[in-house]
Amino acid sequence: MILVNTKIIFIAGLLAGYACRHQQQPHGKGVCFMDYFLTEEQQMIKELAARIADEKIAPVAIQYDEEGIFPHDIVKVLADSDLCGVYIPEEYGGLGGGVFEMSLVVEELSRACGGIALAFAGTGLGTYPIILFGNEEQKQKYLPDIAAGKKLAAFGLTEADAGSDAAGVRTTAVADGDEYVLNGTKQWITNGEEADVFTVIACTNRSRGARGFSAFIVEKGTPGFTFGKKENKMGIRASCTSELVFENCRIPKENLLSREGMGFLVAMKTLDRTRPGVAAQALGIAQGAFDEALKYSRQRVQFGQPISSFQAVQHMLADMAIQLEAARALVYQTCRFIDSGAKDFSKESAMCKVFASDTAMKVTTDAVQILGGYGYMKEYPVEKRMRDAKITQIYEGTNQIQRNVIALELIKELSKK
Amino acid sequence: MNIVVCVKQVPATTEVKMDKETNTIIREGVEAIINPYDMYAVEEGIRIKERLGGKVTVLSMGIPSVAELLKTTIGLGADDAVLLSDRAFAGADTLATSYALSMGIGKIGNVDLVICGKQATDGDTAQVGPSLAEKLGWPHTTYVRKIEEIGEDFIRCQRMTEDGYEVVEMPLPAVITVVKEINEPRLPSLKNMMRAKKAVVNVWTADDIGADKNLCGLKGSPTQVVRTFVPVHDISSEMITGDAGEQARKLADKLLTMQFPVGGC
């Protein structure tokens, strides 16, 4: 027995040694991975988010998932720790970080629970339109409260008939004097009835096709704006997903983001920046599952040995680790690329989302497999991660659409030469 | 309100293991942390400051490396940190420690309230709080589980007793030691963490605080350790075998023949 244990420690040590050659980057309670040369500030952000994940989120993750509880208490913790405004410019009370900083937070929080992390990530999605296209008044009005964690945000694009085919949006916004009148229903909106500030895409001119959409800011409580069904989901159940119902909802014309007809561009530019966030969420979910699987494989004894001594399991673990590290490298590099001021990054953004989410699905499924029967039981924390991972392949643009985007970009680039 | 919170660096004792062969403590790789009870004191100090305004200074006596550890309290919201560090302080027992801390508090000046943790996890004596109050000549209350009210010149608090609590009122300046029940320590915030990175911890020597070196360190310590040894647990348990039912029966047999003091006391 003792002999086998030392062998395991030796092998694990080797693996660990390989993984952190330059510098140990332990995070949370999981294994360490390569040094990504984060700045001091990024390292601080990552460590703080990891502490919150381990100390505050992990204890409640299973319960909130089971009962579908929205994590108001965690939002408060994030607010108190100044993390809510990590990606918001300093002049509006934020930290002035970029997509990388936001993704670091999402990744660490998701390690404990991808659903709870969505309160933060979903707000990011609803806030980026204002950061990118808002005028000074709009930014001053909405960003400080979001940075302080006092308000949550949501992004309203998807409708029953407009998923991948975003041009199928039917919600209308009709100019009427000093106001716009909104009519329509948005479906599957993350944060839903828990959010306070909504950036909504509506049709202002049907005859102009893709140029006929506009983006608006709508506040919760506006007469004519109610919430419909709250969804009962397979995974990320600690997040709120609901319908937004607009019935002759009147909003001031000042709430138009940018100009009429810019709606599509607002949406596309926003999604380009938030896709790494989804990738980071997938990464965190997968990392959490992998950590559990690795730990379990060392403890579970069958045929007189820990299952981590069986080559079949070792190969699975190795493949999972390889994919995780590759996904992480791609996501981090994409974030750096975007934050460096790149003009076009739809392709890269799509790539990291596809790769990280596909990896997450594979890694979490393998994690359940490694835990065997226990992996299937709700008592153990991996089946939840497998359920959580699935959505990352679907929302913010299905991976099929992402591949379309990537292919089109490749062809465009070729034709430029 | 000018608040001083006294903290101590301790080893993270969960890592302390014994080497069976040499009967000594294995100390490699033992992390140094701030005494967990002191974190509640830091949190309470910051909360009072948030309510009433003022300043929180964290004070400690220790070796130079403690300065880095003290910065983490700035990451939580403390304003300043002071470390008393001097060869003359080495080997201090609780009396000498209290003397040095009192001189440090004197140098900080204009202090209204001193908050200490209930006890340190290495020494477990819980003596410094009251002893420090005596050196300062200020009233004190130990085991504070809640501050009912605090004003410019008085404090009313609940002191935890074995079977409940007492309400005690004292004029300021005063010293309190706090227990875990008083609050839930916060996590650091990014803005404070960045401030902490840039912060400079003041390091004061015995001369800086005007301390009489005869009253500090080993020289100023009436108590001395003459011997340390590892307690030997050499009881061999009597293992009771069988299935659960049999084990219960056998155990009940043994206990009842031992004149087990059953039935309530």
Place this chain on the structure above:
Amino acid sequence: MASIRIISEKCYGCGICLGACPFGAIRIIDKKAVIQDNCTLCGACVSSCKFNAIEMTKDEAGTAGDISAYRGVWVFAEQKEGKVANVVTELLGEGRKLADQLGEKLSAVLLGDGMEAAAQELISYGADNVYLVDHPSLQRFNDESYADIFTQLISRYKPEIVLMGATTYGRSLGPRVASRLNTGLTADCTQLEIDTERRLLLQTRPAFGGNLMATIICPDHRPQMSTVRPKVMKALDPDPSRVGEIIRPDVDIPLDTRVKVLETVTTLCEKVNLTEADIIVSGGRGLGDPGNFALVEELAQILGGAVGASRAVVDAGWVDYSHQVGQTGKTVGPKVYFACGISGAVQHLAGMSSSDTIIAINKDPDAPIFKVATFGITGDVVEVLKALISEFKKRLK
């Protein structure tokens, strides 16, 4: 100032001193021992060196007056609401031994209101004298007035040893008085002995959560003060025929204290107080589910005992902190302690290892708790508890 050095010629770099140092302050560099900055001059390494290669010089600290004038053993008789705390009789039992060894008197100090009868009882538990200060203002414990009066008495009557209970009041009063008198106080002593040659009290106490025991002396200051936890020492059987003297010293009673106790509130709703209980049934994480803790409570109830818990389950919210046993919880010394699903981490042992009979129930036969257990049961904690409950229900009808 004291100093310590390695006599290089005598040092063989064997490293034994490294192990003896409780602070990890010695390193072997180039085959010689080197003492680091974090040395606290405790001197533990000096005796460990087989080659006498470590030399420590201590300056003679000034003695506080003529310490030979200090004679006698005192016990502080703590009281609450007119009732003397149980720990006091235990201290008198121990104090009696010490006084007899020194050939001196054992006295109790009792502050309160209307405590005449209690004073008499203290004599039956072994005291030769009782210094009684009876006054309405002393009815409730007050840090300031008690410290004032106690210090006056000590300064006047000069006992060489003062023992106090390591209770809430004791741990507040002791250090304050010791500090005022500039003397040494050793907390939570588990063993007290007299070194008759040097006429010193040898005070042994646990450190590092019980991993290490330290013996401490207070050679040059008086009185030598110690606090002792309840249930560590043994009280004598009371002998009502014992004769003693009740002394009512004339002391200044401070009437207008800065510290004011406004109210006393009792909230303990359990029938049995953990620190006083003779039987404790304690549950740990090995129970698996918070729901299973009810079995611990049920067994405790059947046996008329108190409910204890490990830190792990208190932190997990299964039960209130008032039940926590261990280094950061309560120290208990019952006649019987059931450790159910508790692994026996050192910090937990620190709180219950002085129990008379320890019964450990754990599924892991290598759990450290079995090293201190009188009786051990390996098995499924839940099943064993259920069996014990039904067995004792039958037998105790």
